[in-house]
Amino acid sequence: MNFKNFPMVPRVAFGRGSLSYLNExxxxxxxxxxPYIYIVDDVFKEEVALASEIQLxxxxxxxxxxxxxxxxxxxxxxxxxxxxQDFDILPSGIIGIGGGSTLDMAKAVALMLTNPGNASxxxxxxxxxxxxxxxxxxxxxxxxxxxxxxxTVLTGPTKKLGINSDYTPFDQVILDPxxxxxxxxDQWFYTxxxxxxxxxxxxxxxxxxAFSQAxxxxxxxxxxxxxxxxxxxxxxxxxxxxxxSWHGGMSIAxxxxxxxxxxxYGLSYVLGTKHGIGNCVVFDQLEExxxxxxxxxxxxxxxxxxxxxxxxxxxLTDSEFDTMINVALGLEPLWENACGKDWKQRITRxxxxxxxxxx
Numbered sequence: 268m269n270f271k272n273f274p275m276v277p278r279v280a281f282g283r284g285s286l287s288y289l290n291e292x293x294x295x296x297x298x299x300x301x302p303y304i305y306i307v308d309d310v311f312k313e314e315v316a317l318a319s320e321i322q323l324x325x326x327x328x329x330x331x332x333x334x335x336x337x338x339x340x341x342x343x344x345x346x347x348x349x350x351x352q353d354f355d356i357l358p359s360g361i362i363g364i365g366g367g368s369t370l371d372m373a374k375a376v377a378l379m380l381t382n383p384g385n386a387s388x389x390x391x392x393x394x395x396x397x398x399x400x401x402x403x404x405x406x407x408x409x410x411x412x413x414x415x416x417x418x419t420v421l422t423g424p425t426k427k428l429g430i431n432s433d434y435t436p437f438d439q440v441i442l443d444p445x446x447x448x449x450x451x452x453d454q455w456f457y458t459x460x461x462x463x464x465x466x467x468x469x470x471x472x473x474x475x476x477a478f479s480q481a482x483x484x485x486x487x488x489x490x491x492x493x494x495x496x497x498x499x500x501x502x503x504x505x506x507x508x509x510x511x512s513w514h515g516g517m518s519i520a521x522x523x524x525x526x527x528x529x530x531x532y533g534l535s536y537v538l539g540t541k542h543g544i545g546n547c548v549v550f551d552q553l554e555e556x557x558x559x560x561x562x563x564x565x566x567x568x569x570x571x572x573x574x575x576x577x578x579x580x581x582x583l584t585d586s587e588f589d590t591m592i593n594v595a596l597g598l599e600p601l602w603e604n605a606c607g608k609d610w611k612q613r614i615t616r617x618x619x620x621x622x623x624x625x626x
Contacts, residue, residue: 273520274433276404276415281442281509283502286405290322292439293360296401301359302326304350306373308334308365308407317364317446326354334368336539340386340423343375350380357381360401360438366458367411367542370404371419374435377402378419386430387423392600395432404437407446409508410458410543412465412516414440420542426594427536442513444505455499456573457543459508460564462515463490464546467560468525469518472604476521483518486511494567525605526556530622533595537587538579551575552625556605580626592619 280288293303302324309331311317321329330346350358357380363373377399379386389395404414413420417436418429447455466487469479489511497504531545540548547564554561568575583591596602596619602610 271521273417274436275517275520276436276440277438279440279442279513283443283445283506285441286317286320286443286446289320289362289405289441292441293362293403297324297359298356300326301356302328302354303360303362304358304376305329305362305364306346306369306376307331307363308369310334311364311407328353332365332369332372334366337535337542338368338372338375338419338421340375340390340421343372343379343386343421346372346376347379347386350376357400360403361399362403362405363437364405364407366406366408367413367420367461370406370411370413370437371421371429373402373404374399374413374437375419375421375430378430378432378434386421387425389430389432390421390423390426390428392431393433395430395434398434401438403439403441405441405443405446406509406512408450408454408458409444409447409505409512410460410462410515412462412512412519414442415513415516415520417520422536426597427532428597442509444502444509447505447509448500450499452499452571453573454543455508456494456567456571457541457547459490459493459511460547460550460567461543462486462508462512463494463564463567464527464550465515465519465524466490467557468527468605469515469522471557471560472522472525473607474522474604479518479520479522482514482520483522486514486518489514491563495570499571523600523604525601526553529595529598529601529605530619532598533591533593533623534579534626536594537583537591540579544576547575548579548626552622578626580623583623588620588623591623592616595619 361377363370381397418431469483527550530549
C-alpha cells in the first residue's frame with residue numbers, strides 16, 4: 268500500500284456572489300496590528316467591482332502582480348523580502364486573487380514567510396518544515412486546480428517544479444463563479460483544458476485508485492459537458508467549470524498527472540510558455556499515449572474555434588532541447604504514473620526529442 272495522509276482545504280465557500288462575504292470570513296482571523304496582504308492579478312487593477320469587496324484596514328495592502336510570465340522562485344523571494352522589510356510582524360494572512368499563477372504565488376509567499384532560505388530550496392516533495400501563515404485562495408479563472416492542490420508551480424534557477432507539501436494548501440477558498448465572467452474565450456479554453464488533461468492523466472495513470480477515480484470521473488464528465496455542450500459566457504457553464512477545476516485538482520491528490528504536464532514543464536522552462544497553452548500544445552501531439560482523449564480534444568478545439576500554436580520548437584538549438592528534456596525527465600513521478608515503473612525503458616532522451624520536435 269502506498270500510504271498517504273494528505274490534507275484537504277478545510278473551509279470552502281461556493282456560490283455566485285460569495286466574494287461579498289470575504290470580510291466576514293477574514294475578520295475573526297485578524298491578529299491585532301498584523302495586516303492582511305492581498306496578492307492580486309494586475310488585470311484587476313482597474314476592476315472597481317472587485318476592489319469594492321476588499322475592505323482594507325489601516326495596515327492592509329494590495330499587491331498587484333503581473334502574470335505575463337509564470338511565477339519564479341526569485342519573484343517569491345523578492346515579495347517575501349519586501350513584506351518582511353515593510354512589516355515587523357507576520358501578516359494576519361495572505362489572500363491570493365487571480366488565476367493559477369497568482370494563487371501559486373500566494374501559497375509560496377505564505378510558506379516562505381515562515382520557512383528559512385529561498386523558495387528554490389523547497390522545489391520538490393515534502394521539504395517544507397514549518398506551517399505557512401494563514402492563506403486564502405480566490406480563483407478568477409477555472410481549470411488549474413491551484414485552489415485545491417498541495418503544490419505551487421514555480422520556475423527556479425535550474426528547474427520548473429512546485430513546492431509540494433502538506434502546508435501548501437489554502438486554509439480557506441472562496442469559489443465565486445461570477446469572477447470568471449470576463450475571461451476571454453481562448454484563455455478560458457486553455458485553462459479549462461488544464462483541468463481536462465488533469466483528469467485524463469489521473470484516470471489513465473498507473474497510480475489510479477478509487478479516491479482519485481471518484482473525483483477524476485466527475486471532473487471529466489463536467490469538462491465534457493462544458494466543452495461539448497456549453498458556452499464560456501453562460502452562468503451554468505461557469506459554475507460547472509469551477510467545480511470541474513476543484514474536482515480535477517482533487518483527482519491528483521492521491522495520484523499524479525502524466526506526459527502532457529511533464530513535457531509542458533520543459534516547454535515552459537525553456538520558452539516561457541504559459542502552463543495552460545503549453546499543456547494544449549503538447550497534448551495535441553500525444554495520440555500515442557492518450558488516443559481517444561486527443562481525438563476528443565481536437566473536437567473541442569474545433570467546436571470553440573481555438574488556435575493551438577504550432578512550431579514552437581522548430582528553431583531550438585541542441586542545447587535548448589537538452590535543457591527541455593532534462594526538466595521533463597526530472598519529473599519522475601509523472602512518468603511513472605503515465606508509463607509504469609519501467610518508464611525509463613520507454614521514455615528515452617531520443618524519444619522525448621522526437622516528441623518535442625513535433626511541437
